[in-house]
Amino acid sequence: MSQSQHIVSAFDRDLEAVQAQIMKMGGLVEAATLDCARALEDRDEELARRIVAADRDIDLLEAQVNEETARLIALRGPIASDLRTALTVLKIAAALERMGDYAKNVAKRSTVLAQSGPVGETASTVRRMARHVEQMLKDALDAYIRRDVALAADVRNRDKDVDQIYNALFRILLTHMLEDPRSITNCMHLHFIAKNMERMGDHATGIAEQVVYLVTGDLPDDPRPKGDSTAFVASVND
């Protein structure tokens, strides 16, 4: 066996260990994504508390991934595509950690909302968003493991569905607030929850884009199909 083959396989072995941690993070974040929406819909404060506590495990895993990837780079001195892979691992871990934070925030707000009545069908709409985002994340991580650019492109394309649900929900919340000013505080929380879900979709998309970068060496340069149009929405009161 030549020297270079030996180095490659040592890198691959170390990388596999880090990837296993990424997949473990991914599993925890997928669960948190679905659970936080369920805690909201079912007004399940105990579940919400468990999500908040479990976020610590996600944070610890990210710290481990960062540390072991740094050690891997130092020890194996990867170049070219191996180095790109190591840097991609850091980006994916950071995206997963952010998604975990958003899920935790949704869980916290769900416990506030559990104190009062539901606002129309909004909680089940949030749950629909969560199912989309969870599937996007699952596919983005599959695309990473299999270096599947087509699947990654598909994930990226599906982000606009999440954005569309968010935009519709934004308008529904506005209507609720206008019709019943007593619902304003709850609607503000629900709006944050919806926006957090939308951002989680963005991060799943970001992971998919890292896969494209990893395989092709380029980040997709056509602007991502963006769907959050609320920054441009005209005032409904004009």
Added chain:
Amino acid sequence: MSQSQHIVSAFDRDLEAVQAQIMKMGGLVEAATLDCARALEDRDEELARRIVAADRDIDLLEAQVNEETARLIALRGPIASDLRTALTVLKIAAALERMGDYAKNVAKRSTVLAQSGPVGETASTVRRMARHVEQMLKDALDAYIRRDVALAADVRNRDKDVDQIYNALFRILLTHMLEDPRSITNCMHLHFIAKNMERMGDHATGIAEQVVYLVTGDLPDDPRPKGDSTAFVASVND
């Protein structure tokens, strides 16, 4: 000159080039932070458009930093604290890019708000937040260049001031919406703007925490003084 001294100085020279780009990014993000709040307060749509356009430069600089840092790691094979520095550079560039995105979003929303009347003194409160955040960012980057842990800790401590202004503004916006339902859409935009500023403060704090990590090898492990209490705020309508 020994081989190892030669390697160290080559790394330092390459690092200086990357750091110069980080400082350039920092300057653009500092300007965008102040400008987006000014565009809001002065209803200056032309300034808002310039901020949106300038965000592309920030994004391009981040891509350059990522690429050159990867090249630097591949070429120089840094270990220990040099490797830590290289990884910190990537984290700082990512934080600056996110801050730029938030400023762009504030600018976009300010053009929507420019179409209607101001909501009380809220725009000047946002501007006060922006001045805090800009100073935090400036100090965080100074702390990075000078490896000044005390200054970094000071930045981290000041994040709660931004959070406090945000919390006060959140309550003011709720009051406006309750008193005048026609202001709801504008208040939703202002709320997003305030939340974006609050998140920009979090990212400046994140940069300061990277400085602590760089110098001490540990991320601060006592929980950051957190001030966004709105996730726990009781309904004002109960």
